[in-house]
Amino acid sequence: MIELYTWGTPNGRKISIMLEECGLPYRVHKINIGAGEQFAPEFIALNPNSKIPAIVDAEGPDGKPITLMESGAILVYLAGKTGKFLPQSVRGKYQALEWLMFQMGGVGPMFGQLHVFLRRAEPVPYALERYTNEKNRLYGVLDRRLGEVRYLASEYSIADIATYPWVARHDFHKTDLAAYPNVKRWFDAIFARPAVARGMAVPA
Numbered sequence: 001m002i003e004l005y006t007w008g009t010p011n012g013r014k015i016s017i018m019l020e021e022c023g024l025p026y027r028v029h030k031i032n033i034g035a036g037e038q039f040a041p042e043f044i045a046l047n048p049n050s051k052i053p054a055i056v057d058a059e060g061p062d063g064k065p066i067t068l069m070e071s072g073a074i075l076v077y078l079a080g081k082t083g084k085f086l087p088q089s090v091r092g093k094y095q096a097l098e099w100l101m102f103q104m105g106g107v108g109p110m111f112g113q114l115h116v117f118l119r120r121a122e123p124v125p126y127a128l129e130r131y132t133n134e135k136n137r138l139y140g141v142l143d144r145r146l147g148e149v150r151y152l153a154s155e156y157s158i159a160d161i162a163t164y165p166w167v168a169r170h171d172f173h174k175t176d177l178a179a180y181p182n183v184k185r186w187f188d189a190i191f192a193r194p195a196v197a198r199g200m201a202v203p204a
């Protein structure tokens with residue numbers, strides 16, 4: 001049984017989608033980040049960075065428990081554990097890792113900052129302009145890539161699983177997917193996966 005510490009945000013949902021896709025049994029522990037539960041000492045013992053998601057796998061490497069933070073590292077771990085959603089070919093594997101890092105270093109942090117500034121009652125025009133431009137630029141990169149390949153690493157992988165929950169917030173960050181037809185085609189294909197629907201509904 002894997003213990004998943006999460007909340008209803010894109011970084012948390014990457015992991016519930018992956019667990020559902022892999023068919024791994026897991027138990028959900030809600031960490032209410034709005035109420036500051038990520039700063040509780042019991043949670044800091046799991047993630048010294050005070051952010052969701054984190055997991056504890058009682059059956060980790062060598063049959064011993066492992067605790068992990070950082071959604072990208074957790075996805076790589078679960079792919080290694082199950083042999084799923086990380087291409088077997090060397091080229092495919094590095095393409096998946098490349099687009100996973102693009103999500104971790106670009107899409108996640110930039111969309112995340114835009115969400116912060118969109119939520120503010122008092123607008124900060126410079127920040128809104130900066131992160132909107134960066135969000136649009138990143139959508140352009142995704143759209144060009146997905147015009148060449150069906151999924152970010154050619155086959156459905158942890159790179160798509162990491163990116164999907166952020167694109168699923170497209171209404172909130174004021175993006176019409178019709179402007180990015182390749183992203184829209186990719187988004188609709190992933191939306192239709194039953195495991196993705198289940199993972200996006202976590203935590204209940």
Ligand SMILES: N[C@@H](CCC(=O)N[C@@H](CS)C(=O)NCC(=O)O)C(=O)O
Nearest residue numbers: 009010011033051052053070071072
């Ligand atoms: N790089 C981290 C980012 C995690 C992250 O930013 N989590 C947010 C929710 S999506 C969080 O816990 N925020 C609480 C806080 O910043 O206090 C990851 O991918 O796991």
